[in-house]
Amino acid sequence: MTTIDHGTVGYTGPQVRYRTCPFTGRRIERSAELLIRANAVAAVVFLAVGGFFGLMVALTRWPAVQLLPAEWFYLVLTGHGANVLLFWIIFFEIAVLYFASAVILGSRLATPRFAWLAFVLMIAGAVMANYAVLKGDSTVMFTSYPPMMAEHWFYLSLIVFAVGALIGVFVFFGTLVVAKDEQTYDGSVPLVTFGAITAAIIAVFTLAAGAIILIPTWLWSLGFISSIDTLMYKLVWWGMGHSSQQINVAAHISIWYAIAAMVVGAKPLSEKVSRFAFLMYILFLQLASAHHMLAEPGMSSSWKIINTSYMMYLAVMASMIHGLTVPGAIEAAQRRNGFTRGMFEWLTKAPWGNPAFSGMFMSLVMFGFIGGITGVILGTEQLNVLMHNTIYVPGHFHGTVVAGTTLAFMAMTYIVVPLIFQRDIIWPKLAKLQPYLFGIGAGGISLFMMGAGTLGVPRRHWDISLTDAAIPYEFAPGAYLMMGLNGMAAILAATGGLLFVVLIVASVLAGPKLDGPGAKLAFPLHDGGAQAVSEYGSEPHFKLPGTIMLVSIFFFTFVLYYFVNWKYLSDLWLFN
Amino acid sequence: MSINPPSNRLWWKEPIHGIELAWIIIAFLWGVFMFFFMIAWHFIGDQNLSTETYRVNPDKFVEQVEEFANEYQVLDASGAPMDIAGTLLVRPPVGGDVYILGRLWEWWPALELKKDQSYRFHLSSADWQHGFSLQPVNINISVHPGYEHILTLTPTQTGDFGIVCNEFCGIGHHTMTGIIRVVE
Numbered sequence: 001m002t003t004i005d006h007g008t009v010g011y012t013g014p015q016v017r018y019r020t021c022p023f024t025g026r027r028i029e030r031s032a033e034l035l036i037r038a039n040a041v042a043a044v045v046f047l048a049v050g051g052f053f054g055l056m057v058a059l060t061r062w063p064a065v066q067l068l069p070a071e072w073f074y075l076v077l078t079g080h081g082a083n084v085l086l087f088w089i090i091f092f093e094i095a096v097l098y099f100a101s102a103v104i105l106g107s108r109l110a111t112p113r114f115a116w117l118a119f120v121l122m123i124a125g126a127v128m129a130n131y132a133v134l135k136g137d138s139t140v141m142f143t144s145y146p147p148m149m150a151e152h153w154f155y156l157s158l159i160v161f162a163v164g165a166l167i168g169v170f171v172f173f174g175t176l177v178v179a180k181d182e183q184t185y186d187g188s189v190p191l192v193t194f195g196a197i198t199a200a201i202i203a204v205f206t207l208a209a210g211a212i213i214l215i216p217t218w219l220w221s222l223g224f225i226s227s228i229d230t231l232m233y234k235l236v237w238w239g240m241g242h243s244s245q246q247i248n249v250a251a252h253i254s255i256w257y258a259i260a261a262m263v264v265g266a267k268p269l270s271e272k273v274s275r276f277a278f279l280m281y282i283l284f285l286q287l288a289s290a291h292h293m294l295a296e297p298g299m300s301s302s303w304k305i306i307n308t309s310y311m312m313y314l315a316v317m318a319s320m321i322h323g324l325t326v327p328g329a330i331e332a333a334q335r336r337n338g339f340t341r342g343m344f345e346w347l348t349k350a351p352w353g354n355p356a357f358s359g360m361f362m363s364l365v366m367f368g369f370i371g372g373i374t375g376v377i378l379g380t381e382q383l384n385v386l387m388h389n390t391i392y393v394p395g396h397f398h399g400t401v402v403a404g405t406t407l408a409f410m411a412m413t414y415i416v417v418p419l420i421f422q423r424d425i426i427w428p429k430l431a432k433l434q435p436y437l438f439g440i441g442a443g444g445i446s447l448f449m450m451g452a453g454t455l456g457v458p459r460r461h462w463d464i465s466l467t468d469a470a471i472p473y474e475f476a477p478g479a480y481l482m483m484g485l486n487g488m489a490a491i492l493a494a495t496g497g498l499l500f501v502v503l504i505v506a507s508v509l510a511g512p513k514l515d516g517p518g519a520k521l522a523f524p525l526h527d528g529g530a531q532a533v534s535e536y537g538s539e540p541h542f543k544l545p546g547t548i549m550l551v552s553i554f555f556f557t558f559v560l561y562y563f564v565n566w567k568y569l570s571d572l573w574l575f576n
Numbered sequence: 577m578s579i580n581p582p583s584n585r586l587w588w589k590e591p592i593h594g595i596e597l598a599w600i601i602i603a604f605l606w607g608v609f610m611f612f613f614m615i616a617w618h619f620i621g622d623q624n625l626s627t628e629t630y631r632v633n634p635d636k637f638v639e640q641v642e643e644f645a646n647e648y649q650v651l652d653a654s655g656a657p658m659d660i661a662g663t664l665l666v667r668p669p670v671g672g673d674v675y676i677l678g679r680l681w682e683w684w685p686a687l688e689l690k691k692d693q694s695y696r697f698h699l700s701s702a703d704w705q706h707g708f709s710l711q712p713v714n715i716n717i718s719v720h721p722g723y724e725h726i727l728t729l730t731p732t733q734t735g736d737f738g739i740v741c742n743e744f745c746g747i748g749h750h751t752m753t754g755i756i757r758v759v760e
Contacts, residue, residue, distance in 0.1 A: 070747060141744045145705050147721060148746065187585045230705060230720045271587035273596045296718045297629035297699075297725035305614050313607025320603040324596065381614045385625055388716040389707045389742040456711040458742030462750040466740070469753040470682065471661045473711060473738025538590055551599060555606075562610070566617075573713055574622040574730040576694065 016108045021419060022514075023525060024262075027184075028420070031112035032102035032175075036095045036420050038119055039168075040413065041508070043091035046126060047406075048501045050083025055494040058445070062487030063465060063480050070462045071139070077460060079133045081142025085401065086161065086244070087126040092409045093199065093251050094118070094168040099416070100196035100254065101175035107184040110174030118167035125161025132157055141460060143237065146217065146228040155218035159211065166207045169200050191268050191275065192261070195254030198278040203247045205286050209239030231298050238289035246285040248401060249319070250278065252363065252408035256326045259360040259411055263351055265526035266333035269325050270538040277325070280318035284310040291375075294384035301381065308379045316376055323368050324551050330361075332542035337526075343546045354523045355425075359411030359435035366439065367404030370446045373558050374399060383565050386572070391461075392453020399446035402493070407439050410500050417504060418521050423511035427503060428522040434499045441493025448489055452482035454568075625717070626727035634721045637700045641675040644668070645685045660686040660755050673698060676739075676754070678706035678719045680746060683739045683754025691758050694730040707743030710756065716742060731758040 017030040053076045059067040060076075068076060102109045109115060131153070132138045138150035176197070179185060189197070213236040219225045257274070260266035268274045290307030293299050310316060334346030351357045374396040377383055387393065414431065418424050425431045457464055457479045464475050464483065513519070584590065592600075618624050650658045650665045658665045664685040668674045670693040677684045679702035689695060699708055701721040708717045713733070719725070731737075739754035 070750065074744065074747065074749075139747075145743070148704050148744075188587065229722075231723065269596060270590060270593060272590055273592055273600070295625065295716055297720060297723045298627070300627055301618065301624070305611070309607070309611050309614070312611045317600070317603040317607050321596070321600060324599045328595070376610070380610070382617050382621065382623055382625070385623065385716055386714055388718065389709065390714070390716060454714070456709065456714045456740075458707065458709055458740055460744040460749070461740075461742065464750075466750065466753055468751040470751070471663055471686070471738070471753040471755045473740060473753055473755075476712065538584070538587065542593070544595055548595065555602065559606070566613075569623050570621065572623050572715060573710075573732050574694070575624055575626065576622055576728050576730065 027106040029108040032109035039095035046087035051497040053080035058490030097172040105179040107179035115171045121164030128157035152221040192258045199250035206243040238292040242288040248405040252405045266329040277318040277321040284315040291379045295388035328547040356414040362439040363408040371400030390453035395449030403442040426507045426511040438496025444489025448486035455479040628726040630724045632724040641677040644675045681748035681752035688757045699725045709742040
């Protein structure tokens with residue numbers, strides 16, 4: 001048996017039970033394990049609900065199909081945003097926070113009862129929000145801009161969810177204190193935990209911004225406040241809405257480092273550089289609310305320039321650093337593993353059959369090339385007017401949140417299920433395929449929506465043929481083509497998403513048990529991978545010709561696309 | 577068992593590798609360039625969105641727009657007001673003030689402008705937030721009730737240009753359109 005009771009270590013509270021993981025040697029505490037399981041399961045459930053809504057949205061926006069009637073379309077679109085952008089992502093992030101603290105540091109989880117309270121509040125909020133949306137009188141879109149008003153249950157449900165999430169974040173901070181106090185590790189926390197701390201700090205800012213705007217809006221919906229200023233709402237709401245995506249960035253970059261460590265044994269190139277990049281996120285990523293204010297009245301240009309650029313692009317610089325150090329760490333490790341021929345043998349001989357690795361690497365590439373570059377373009381003060389509120393915007397954030405974050409979280413799940421649920425992945429052949437289906441679909445969604453957006457197609461719009469409008473307008477034929485291709489890519493992504501949910505649910509319920517002696521993983525970890533993820537320490541010597549080539553291509557693409565957009569802008573009507 | 581001790585406790589004292597340092601410098605300089613390019617465009621570019629904004633009472637704004645439309649509406653030979661698809665057509669004086677009202681669910685009125693002449697646009701909403709999206713030019717500006725946004729626009733092409741709404745404004749959102757006609 002591998003379940004070993006170590007009893008209490010320097011702790012006099014209720015009995016704390018640990019087991020030792022047979023694959024990683026990690027010490028895993030029972031309540032941490034149960035809470036990670038609960039949050040991960042809830043995450044997958046809301047991914048299934050929200051993903052289904054997403055498919056309905058894409059099939060309605062495919063002009064030749066136009067599946068749902070208008071009322072249902074706007075309702076389902078509201079539900080899609082809440083379920084995937086908020087519930088799937090934040091439940092999974094809470095699981096990641098518990099993993100990065102309790103499991104990686106080998107500590108017990110602080111105040112498991114509060115962690116359960118957090119979980120219950122989040123479930124209550126998420127269920128209540130779905131109820132409010134499906135009832136039909138809260139079709140206000142995920143952003144709920146006033147003066148359009150939802151039913152008060154809608155705002156209350158988001159507040160309850162946010163309070164729960166905030167408690168979860170503080171359980172994470174408490175666990176860090178416990179681990180330090182009980183000396184379960186020595187020196188500084190590992191890089192992955194450091195990244196999780198970054199995510200948690202941003203989460204506190206985010207959830208506070210959400211409370212500051214949602215509580216008055218809730219009181220307004222109850223009639224206690226007469227009006228909500230529309231500009232102020234937008235500014236503060238996006239302090240939650242955009243910053244919550246920065247939690248994702250910090251979390252999924254931590255996951256990139258973790259998977260690279262566990263699957264190919266990668267160490268950070270240098271601890272100092274990677275941690276410095278995370279620090280830049282803490283300092284500057286919160287300014288992103290400005291990205292939603294560039295086409296609004298009432299903001300000065302200097303305010304826009306400072307904020308939209310995250311203070312001279314220091315947070316963009318941080319992402320570019322991770323864009324070098326993550327593939328660089330993989331290349332250095334693979335060369336150490338013996339794949340030294342040519343520029344790219346380290347990459348071609350990488351474990352592409354392991355869904356954790358393939359998902360992680362596609363997430364890295366697509367987050368950089370699709371989500372990252374387009375984010376900078378959209379966030380440039382003058383260029384924003386070309387694309388503001390067109391479907392280019394959903395194109396951009398499906399590149400970050402779906403192809404980036406969601407794919408990384410899926411990849412991580414292929415490691416979490418065997419290690420934390422102690423069940424192996426059922427049907428490995430299908431699992432190998434899953435990240436490619438979902439990744440290619442998600443990449444397609446992003447690119448085709450951006451293509452349609454450059455042709456002016458509006459976001460959140462039921463009928464671009466404008467059939468019922470008094471004054472007709474005909475979009476270019478290319479726009480219809482792009483929306484059709486978007487629908488097809490959505491079917492591909494939904495197939496990959498469904499496969500993911502089925503694989504994970506089946507594995508958790510009926511996967512081969514891994515708690516017996518001599519059990520083997522379908523997708524093995526790298527020897528010493530577990531050690532790498534919890535170790536500090538930089539690669540001493542390395543050569544990275546492949547990574548240098550990759551980042552050179554990235555930089556060239558970035559610069560080229562940046563100037564192409566300025567060229568488009570200069571052809572616009574004159575603003576003087 | 578506990579976690580492995582760090583291989584180098586003083587990780588912050590390690591030297592930075594040359595590759596990483598070079599990339600950091602490139603990324604930093606590119607960021608500085610992009611930052612100053614936004615500022616530079618205010619001097620070298622012709623597409624800088626005006627920030628001139630006033631608080632306005634939505635009802636008052638609707639009155640202003642109606643006054644403007646009455647004054648400059650286009651009359652046909654028989655003296656009857658002309659329209660485009662049922663929307664009153666207005667021909668404001670060159671270089672003058674132009675009002676566009678976003679409301680559930682139309683952009684009102686229809687405008688006839690002259691190419692290469694500048695106009696002072698007044699944009700606001702009578703009710704909810706709307707998204708002014710001029711097509712196929714692709715100029716996209718948010719419109720808030722209670723805020724009057726004033727910007728100068730000079731059309732550089734002739735033809736009929738559609739205005740669609742790209743901010744969700746309720747169940748008729750996808751029927752909200754308008755038109756700007758630009759003539760020589």
